[in-house]
Amino acid sequence: MDILNAVVLFGNFVIIPATTYGAQLALGALGITLVFSILRFANFAHGELMSFGAMLTLFLTWYFQDAGIHAGPLPTVLLALPAGILGAIAMALVTERTVYRFYRSQKANSITLAIVSVGVMFVMAGLIRFMIGPDEHVMSDGARFLFKASEFRQATGLREGLAIKTSQVITVGVAVLMVAALFWFLHKTRTGKAMRALSDNPDLALLSGINPDRIVAVTWALTAVLAAVGGALYGLDKTYKPFVFMQLLLPIFASAIVGGIGQPVGAILGGFVIAYSEVILTYAYKKFLTYLVPESWAPEGLVQLLSTDYKFAVSFIILVVVLLIRPTGIIRGKVL
Amino acid sequence: MSFLSATGMSGGYGTGPDIIHECDLEVEAGKVAVVVGPNGAGKSTAMKGVFGMIRLREGRVMLDGRDITALSPPERVSAGMAFVPQTGNVFVSMSVQENLEMGAFVREDDITGTMRQVFNLFPVLKDKRKQIAGELSGGQRQQVAIGRALMTEPRLLMLDEPTAGVAPIVMRDLFERIRDITATGVAVLMVEQNARQALEIADRGFVLVQGRNRFTDEGRALLANPEVRRSFLGG
DSSP: OOHHHHHHHHIIIIIHHHHHHHHHHHHHHHHHHHHHHHHOSOOTTHHHHHHHHHHHHHHHHHHHHHHTOOBTTBOTHHHHHHHHHHHHHHHHHHHIIIIIHHHHHTTOOHHHHHHHHHHHHHHHHHHHHHHHOSOOBOOOOSOOEEEOHHHHHHHHOOSSOOOEEHHHHHHHHHHHHHHHHHHHHHHHSHHHHHHHHHHHOHHHHHHTTOOHHHHHHHHHHHHHHHHHHHHHHHHHHSOBOTTHHHHHHHHHHHHHHHHOTTOHHHHHHHHHHHHHHHHHHHSBOHHHHHHHSOGGGOOSSOOBSSOGGGHHHHHHHHHHHHHHHOTTOSSOSSOO | OOSEEEEEEEEOSTTSOOSEEEEEEEEOTTOEEEEEOSTTSSHHHHHHHHHTSSOEEEEEEEETTEEOTTOOHHHHHHTTEEEEOSSSOSOTTSBHHHHHHHHTTTOOSOOHHHHHHHHHHSHHHHHTTTSBGGGSOHHHHHHHHHHHHHTTOOSEEEEESTTTTOOHHHHHHHHHHHHHHHHTTOEEEEEOSSHHHHHHHOSEEEEEETTEEEEEEOHHHHHHOHHHHHHHSOO
16 A cells, blocks of 8 residues: 555646646637637637647747747747737637628628638638648757656655656646636726626627627637637647647537536636546556555556547547536536 | 607618607606507607617607717717616626626716716615626616616616516615606606506606507696596506
C-alpha cells in the first residue's frame, strides 16, 4: 500500500492533463455559448475559427523565431498571440458582414443559420489548408517544464514523479484570466450588459434603444478572442494540426450543452466534466491500483475502461445521456 | 391640439388585413387616457400603431405638435415616448438595477437622478435592486417594467395592460403610482382589461370595438353612460 505514490501518479496522468484539457474545452464552449445566446444558432465554424487564430499565431511565431525574438522561458507563441487574436476578430467580422448579416436580415431561423455555419466551416477549413497545409507543427518552445518528474522525485523521494509542463500552466492561467475578463465584461460594462439584455429579451432591448448590429459585432469579436486563445493554447499544449479542430467540435459542443447552452458558467463546468470524463475513462489504472492493494491482488490487465481511441465517444455518450435525462444541461434558465 | 394626437389610424400586421380602422387616440400632458374594449377590439394594435411597431396604412401620429408618423420605435424613444409591453417587459435574467440601466441605454448623461426618482416612486425596488427581476412578484415586476420605461424621462408613457395578472390590491396601488407619474407632467396612455377601475382614474377614456372608436369621453362620464355600462362593464 502506497497511497502517496498513487495520488501523485493519479495527479500526473489524470488531474493535470484533464485540467488543462478542460480549460481548453471551456474556452471553446464559451465561444459556442456566446454565439448561441446572442445569435441563436449553433456555430459549427467555431472549431475552424480556433484553428484560424492558432494558425496566424503560428505564422507570427515562426517569424519571431527566425528574427531571434523570444520571450525567455515562456513560449514565443505568447508574443504572437495578440496578432492571432486580431486576425481571428477580422475573420469573424468579415464572415458576419458577408454571410451572417444577410441571413439575419432575411430573419433566417436557427437551423438555416446552423447549416450556413457548416458552409462557413468548410470554406474556412479550405482556406486554412491552403495557407498552412495539412501537416502537424510544434508550437511550443522555451522552457518545456515548470518542473520535471525527475526533479519532483528527487525533491520528495517518492517513486512516482509529478511533471508540470510550462504549456499546462500557461493554458490554465490564461484560461482563468480570459474567463474572469469575460465575466467582468458581461456584468460590469454597459456593452456587456446590453449583450445580456439582447440575449434575454431582444424585443425589449430594441425598445430600450440597444442597437443589435453593434452588439452582434461585439459578440463575434469576443467569440474570436476566445477562439484564437483557445486554439493557440490547444496547439501549444499538444501540436497544431488543422484536422484536429473539426474533431474538437464534438467535445466542445458537448461541453456547451452539458453545462446548459447559453450559460457561460455552464460552458466552463461542462468543459471540465467532459475533459475529466474522457481522461478518467481512458486512463489505465493498473499501476495506480498496484500501489493501493496488497501485492497479491495486483491486477494483471491494464484496467483501462476504454481505449484512448474511443475518447471522442465519451463526450458523445455524455451528450446523449444529458439530452435524455436533463436536456437543459447542468445550469438551467435563460441565456447569458 | 393635444400633446399626443393620433388620428385616423388604419393598419394591421404585415400584409394582413387592417385590425384598426380610422382609430383616434389622444392624451394631454399630465393626464391619463385609457383604452378599453372587448377582447380582439384592437386595443394593443392601436397602441402599437401609436408607437410605430406596426405600419399604418393611413393616419398620422403627432407628438407635441411634431409629426412622428415616419419614425421608428427607437427614434420615438428619443423623441420622448416610452412603451411598456404587456408581456416580456422586463429583462428576467438581470437585476432590477440593471433593468433600469438598460432602460436608460440611449442616454449619455448621468442617470443617477432619474434612478432615484424611480426608487422614490417604487420604494420596494430600491430594496430589491440587486435582485434578479425574474424572481420578483407580478406586481413588483410591473413596477420594474414601468421604472425601466421611465428611465429615458419620457413625456409620454404608454402601458399595455399594466395590471394583467396582478392581485386587485396591487392593481389599485399601481394605478395610484400611475397618477403620481402624471403629476410630474407626463402623459400616460394605457390599455386596460380592468376597465371599471381604469376608467375611474382616467381623464379620458376610449372604448374601441372591432378596431373602431365607439365611445370617447371623460373616464367617469363613460362609467356613468348606461350603454357603456351595459355593453362593456357588465351592467
